[in-house]
Amino acid sequence: MLAGFSESLFDSPATAPDADPEIAPLTSGMQRRELAHGAWVDLRPGWLTGATPLFERLAAGVPWRAERVRMYESTLAVPRLTAAYPADARLPDPVLDRLREKLNAHYGPGHGEGFVSAGLCLYRDGRDSVAWHGDRIGRGAYRDTLVAIVSLGAPRVLALRPRGGGTALRFTLGSGDLLVMGGSCQRTWDHAVPKARGAGPRMSIQFRPPGVL
Template identity: 65%
Template structure:
């Protein structure tokens, strides 16, 4: 069961200033910005998204068989109306802060619902489209129960762990999608549901 954070702010104010995000320089020209509790009212947003988003299950080919994707998904393409005004505010704040560095706005929003500790996403980079050849950014807003997001260099190396939930933000930039991988591992610990919202520029998946 999802438990709201005692620190969650439900006064309806917008995102915190992104100037306070902590940037970490990684190898190979990659970097991350992390800002815990970036979005006030995040737990209320989680409840709204849980019920208003048209979540869908997917099946994918894995080697010689078709398997269930271990999470529920939704995708909002460029021009689609986002499912909650708080996500419009979040995207506007990201666009305003990163416009000069990214050189373009964020265009799409992909949502994942991790229902419990059995839901996960394997090691990967967002390398479909321009992310395979160009520096870019992917901004991930997490609401709901915190889960571990892991980062490691492609080909293996020291793993970096972030516990993300309750309105936390991580932005992966530079060469991160090409030279690093990220994952949400399964866990045997009791884990409540979490929703991640991935804002991406045009042509990055």
């Protein structure tokens, strides 16, 4: 499933399969970028270090799902694997519980009911991607919300552009990097992970508040 996996792609040296990554404080190293229309992104490079064992555990243990979508007269495979964990589901690794707790403690009660659900995406190589989209806000289309993304594995670009078109911003996320989209970002901006020739396997872990899909 993960042809081309190499320890050198991630954070070496190799560690024990059951080792947990080190989680840095969110009170330092966070970089905020204000965007148009009331949107913003927070970037915390290197939030996790030593994340290769976590990547390997999730890659091997998560019940990955290959989705298919209807396009005109054809049914096409979505070029990535996914897994979803709603608010009442047990997360697939205790480290994910710790990450969610730290995000909720940092962002506090000001973002509503907090991060509750988690979604995982596995990009097996550079041919896997996701097209421009905004996460759907199921309850109240005009409210602001947060979506936090933790990247594991090979570096990949996460691009953002204003909804309706415009100049795209490109954030290259490495293993252990955190990016949080906030304010009106899900309503007024779209994001994508473009194809990347020769890229190795990469995983994203998304934490979302209630009602955001």
